[in-house]
Amino acid sequence: MDSPTFLRMSGVRKRYGGVTALDGADFEADSGTVHAVLGPNGSGKSTLLKVLTGVVGPDAGQVRLDGAPLRPRGPRDTLTAGISSVYQELSLVEDFTVLDNLVLGVEPSRFGLRDRRAALARSLPWLERFAPAFGGRVPVRERVSDLDPGERQVVEVCKALVRDPRVLVLDEATASLRRGQVEVLFEVVDELRARGVLILFITHRLAEIYAVCDRATVMRNGTDVATVAVAGTPEAELLELMSGRPSAAPSGTRGPGTPAVETPTEGPATAPDATAAKDQDTDPATSPRLEVRDLTGDRLHGVSLKVRAGEVLGLGGLQGQGQSELMAALFGAARRTGGTVLLDGTPVRARSPKQAVRAGFCYVPGNRGTQGLALGRPILENLALPSVGRRAFLGVGLSRRREVAAARAVAERVNTRYGSLNDPVSTLSGGNQQKIVVGKWFPTEPAVVLMDDPAKGIDVGAKAEMFDVVAELAASGAAVIVGSSDDRELVEVCDRVLVMFEGRVVDEVSGDRLTEDTLIASAMHVTGADVAAAREGHTSELPDPEPRHAEEGGA
Amino acid sequence: MTTTLTARRLTRDPVVISGVVTLLLWVVASFYSPAFASWGHIVTTLTVASFLGVIAIGQTLVIIAGGEGIDLSVGSAATLSAIVASRFMDGSNDGFLFAVLVALGSACVIGVVNGIGVLLFRVPPLVMTLGMIAVVAGFIRLYTGGRPEGSAAPLLNQLVTGDTVFGIPGVLWLWLALSVVVIWLLRRTAFGWRLYAVGANRTTAHLSGVNPSAIRFSAYVLSSLFAGVGGLLLLGYSQNVYTNLGADYMLNSVAAVVIGGTALIGGVGGYLGTIVGAILLTVLSALLRTMQIGGGEWGDAPRQILFGLVLIVVLTAYGRQRHLRA
Numbered sequence: 001m002d003s004p005t006f007l008r009m010s011g012v013r014k015r016y017g018g019v020t021a022l023d024g025a026d027f028e029a030d031s032g033t034v035h036a037v038l039g040p041n042g043s044g045k046s047t048l049l050k051v052l053t054g055v056v057g058p059d060a061g062q063v064r065l066d067g068a069p070l071r072p073r074g075p076r077d078t079l080t081a082g083i084s085s086v087y088q089e090l091s092l093v094e095d096f097t098v099l100d101n102l103v104l105g106v107e108p109s110r111f112g113l114r115d116r117r118a119a120l121a122r123s124l125p126w127l128e129r130f131a132p133a134f135g136g137r138v139p140v141r142e143r144v145s146d147l148d149p150g151e152r153q154v155v156e157v158c159k160a161l162v163r164d165p166r167v168l169v170l171d172e173a174t175a176s177l178r179r180g181q182v183e184v185l186f187e188v189v190d191e192l193r194a195r196g197v198l199i200l201f202i203t204h205r206l207a208e209i210y211a212v213c214d215r216a217t218v219m220r221n222g223t224d225v226a227t228v229a230v231a232g233t234p235e236a237e238l239l240e241l242m243s244g245r246p247s248a249a250p251s252g253t254r255g256p257g258t259p260a261v262e263t264p265t266e267g268p269a270t271a272p273d274a275t276a277a278k279d280q281d282t283d284p285a286t287s288p289r290l291e292v293r294d295l296t297g298d299r300l301h302g303v304s305l306k307v308r309a310g311e312v313l314g315l316g317g318l319q320g321q322g323q324s325e326l327m328a329a330l331f332g333a334a335r336r337t338g339g340t341v342l343l344d345g346t347p348v349r350a351r352s353p354k355q356a357v358r359a360g361f362c363y364v365p366g367n368r369g370t371q372g373l374a375l376g377r378p379i380l381e382n383l384a385l386p387s388v389g390r391r392a393f394l395g396v397g398l399s400r401r402r403e404v405a406a407a408r409a410v411a412e413r414v415n416t417r418y419g420s421l422n423d424p425v426s427t428l429s430g431g432n433q434q435k436i437v438v439g440k441w442f443p444t445e446p447a448v449v450l451m452d453d454p455a456k457g458i459d460v461g462a463k464a465e466m467f468d469v470v471a472e473l474a475a476s477g478a479a480v481i482v483g484s485s486d487d488r489e490l491v492e493v494c495d496r497v498l499v500m501f502e503g504r505v506v507d508e509v510s511g512d513r514l515t516e517d518t519l520i521a522s523a524m525h526v527t528g529a530d531v532a533a534a535r536e537g538h539t540s541e542l543p544d545p546e547p548r549h550a551e552e553g554g555a
Numbered sequence: 556m557t558t559t560l561t562a563r564r565l566t567r568d569p570v571v572i573s574g575v576v577t578l579l580l581w582v583v584a585s586f587y588s589p590a591f592a593s594w595g596h597i598v599t600t601l602t603v604a605s606f607l608g609v610i611a612i613g614q615t616l617v618i619i620a621g622g623e624g625i626d627l628s629v630g631s632a633a634t635l636s637a638i639v640a641s642r643f644m645d646g647s648n649d650g651f652l653f654a655v656l657v658a659l660g661s662a663c664v665i666g667v668v669n670g671i672g673v674l675l676f677r678v679p680p681l682v683m684t685l686g687m688i689a690v691v692a693g694f695i696r697l698y699t700g701g702r703p704e705g706s707a708a709p710l711l712n713q714l715v716t717g718d719t720v721f722g723i724p725g726v727l728w729l730w731l732a733l734s735v736v737v738i739w740l741l742r743r744t745a746f747g748w749r750l751y752a753v754g755a756n757r758t759t760a761h762l763s764g765v766n767p768s769a770i771r772f773s774a775y776v777l778s779s780l781f782a783g784v785g786g787l788l789l790l791g792y793s794q795n796v797y798t799n800l801g802a803d804y805m806l807n808s809v810a811a812v813v814i815g816g817t818a819l820i821g822g823v824g825g826y827l828g829t830i831v832g833a834i835l836l837t838v839l840s841a842l843l844r845t846m847q848i849g850g851g852e853w854g855d856a857p858r859q860i861l862f863g864l865v866l867i868v869v870l871t872a873y874g875r876q877r878h879l880r881a
Contacts, residue, residue: 352766357764363762371762377752377822381751384748385764388745388749396745
């Protein structure tokens with residue numbers, strides 16, 4: 001390109017504590033294009049865009065927009081520079097009307113008073129443009145709290161557009177949209193492109209990239225790997241770039257451009273080749289400890305799975321594809337709208353965590369500070385909480401000596417280092433805190449262990465110990481389900497990994513196939529059919545089609 | 556090392572701080588009026604404190620349970636219980652137990668309604684229990700026609716004011732017994748541990764298999780129950796009732812709990828602190844009265860101002876020590 005590049009980010013570095021999120025990433029994009037940013041979990045794509053939008057300050061590196069250096073001190077500065085973003089997490093004020101939200105922070109004023117007519121003049125054209133996405137309405141005066149999630153997301157897009165951006169960042173902005181809404185959005189994106197706006201597009205739906213994007217930059221391990229023209233690049237090549245191997249499959253069976261053969265399979269029993277049976281009991285007669293059939297609920301569109309006693313099942317895939325929701329639903333902490341859960345062949349219908357615990361479930365939530373611990377309370381009480389009733393005399397009276405003995409036994413099993421059991425649990429290090437969150441379940445002798453990112457934010461040593469604890473729980477005969485956004489962890493800990501996408505299981509990876517590369521490829525390898533199927537589930541409540549398990553073809 | 560650590564922890568313990576403040580107030584009062592140091596005066600002060608102490612039991616539980624928990628209707632529950640008991644007893648020992656049960660039962664109804672409002676209809680506890688004050692006042696007016704009838708059973712009067720050893724009245728033994736039970740409830744029962752967990756982090760408690768709503772509901776019902784007990788004790792003490800018998804206990808019970816180191820955010824504190832808080836408030840109020848501050852044309856006003864200022868100073872000291880700890 002001869003003309004000076006419109007947006008140029010160079011040598012951007014960012015570390016969060018000991019984790020390098022961006023390691024000298026370069027990024028260039030031209031005005032009047034739709035540019036995709038792709039990469040697996042933790043590749044740094046979100047951080048890169050946060051640096052651009054001023055949400056995150058980089059440790060090093062430069063950003064130039066239209067020739068001028070951009071050093072934002074916060075999102076407000078980038079807004080003035082003409083950069084607007086739409087995030088998946090909504091930033092709307094629920095009690096405000098749509099109009100008030102659209103002009104929030106940029107309210108036109110006359111003589112120091114808010115000028116509603118000007119506000120309307122700026123907002124109305126965009127709302128009218130998106131009318132088909134609101135079912136034909138133009139909801140100017142409706143309150144945001146009365147809109148459904150898809151409509152709110154559209155309002156979010158309008159809010160970015162009212163700011164008249166030169167750069168529009170769409171970060172997973174299509175995730176909660178219905179098909180019709182996506183179509184309108186893409187039409188608008190086309191119009192903006194014609195007007196010279198740069199649109200940066202992050203999505204986990206590859207099909208959308210082919211539908212709307214001109215170019216794509218692939219990120220991996222905190223740096224940019226390649227920038228390609230989307231039109232001339234087959235899907236397989238994009239996947240290779242993301243997983244970082246000439247071929248995603250280590251055995252080399254899947255060549256570039258060869259689509260994965262989709263074979264409907266049912267559970268581990270059908271893993272055909274001997275290599276896949278690492279330490280798997282392939283006897284179909286063996287009944288699973290936990291069986292889930294067609295579970296539906298918030299962001300879950302028909303999940304089926306089986307876990308045997310002593311097995312560690314991983315939930316992989318991109319972040320936020322229903323893994324956390326699945327575990328919460330199984331634990332009775334989130335609403336279930338349908339499906340069956342069988343524990344040792346007996347149906348379990350837990351409507352609250354209390355009932356789930358009684359049935360033999362335990363749950364290690366994703367956020368230990370807000371969900372896993374009572375931080376100000378002593379270690380002793382935190383460890384006792386789930387099982388305290390079982391040790392109480394007549395369900396009431398406690399013996400301090402017995403409580404201390406039980407807590408000591410657990411602390412020893414999970415190898416927690418502490419000063420005194422009476423110290424607040426907040427005085428422990430992150431790793432030791434997490435061991436309390438897991439350890440408190442030992443006395444309940446759980447039959448099913450649900451762990452949502454159990455090794456998040458703890459150091460390497462504590463991580464290894466945490467995995468030992470997971471193995472110990474499995475060895476005690478529990479069915480263990482571990483969700484993690486870190487594919488390396490899943491490979492290390494799990495016997496088998498289910499890859500989730502938009503609320504359903506789309507792949508099962510086990511045996512020799514269970515490698516980081518396969519998981520990345522599988523998470524990203526979402527075909528048009530999958531997207532259509534998933535979106536179908538969004539729009540209608542029809543029975544879901546069989547979950548797809550992309551198995552290795554050829555061989 | 557360990558001793559200095561313990562010493563430091565002690566000087567930061569709200570129970571110790573308020574205990575020391577109480578002693579200081581006592582010493583000052585004794586200088587002012589030597590009668591303060593007499594055994595009889597000590598017993599009288601503790602007796603006055605006992606009513607507040609018993610009514611504040613439930614307040615302690617509700618505040619520990621968290622979720623902006625507070626029960627402003629404890630005074631109303633005390634009044635209602637005393638009025639109901641007084642009418643049923645009507646100065647006779649016949650059907651004593653029945654009268655006590657009906658009185659406590661009617662107090663518990665207030666707690667049940669509070670619990671339903673707060674947990675089912677998600678009314679903020681402050682608003683719910685404040686509203687209940689008016690509702691209960693209306694009921695009392697309907698029930699009594701504005702003029703409460705009857706009087707305490709002699710047995711109740713005997714239980715409360717009757718001398719035992721060393722001139723200690725029965726009500727102090729009752730307070731002691733209730734204190735032991737409540738402290739045991741908080742420290743040595745599954746309910747107590749769950750209560751603290753719910754107050755400290757409701758989500759964690761929920762995800763640990765505890766039913767936070769059941770725990771909080773129990774706290775509101777217990778609050779009204781103990782307030783009802785306090786009302787009965789007041790009835791036994793004064794023998795007759797009036798329609799704003801418990802009104803003073805609404806904010807004083809909250810003050811006693813907070814002075815005792817129980818945090819309004821929940822999950823922290825205990826009843827021992829409330830005991831000290833109740834005594835501190837009573838001593839302070841007695842001291843101000845002895846010093847004859849106010850009176851005459853100014854009435855109660857200067858006393859109230861000083862009372863408030865001392866409270867603010869004590870609570871500011873807590874804020875500071877919490878800051879130091881962090």
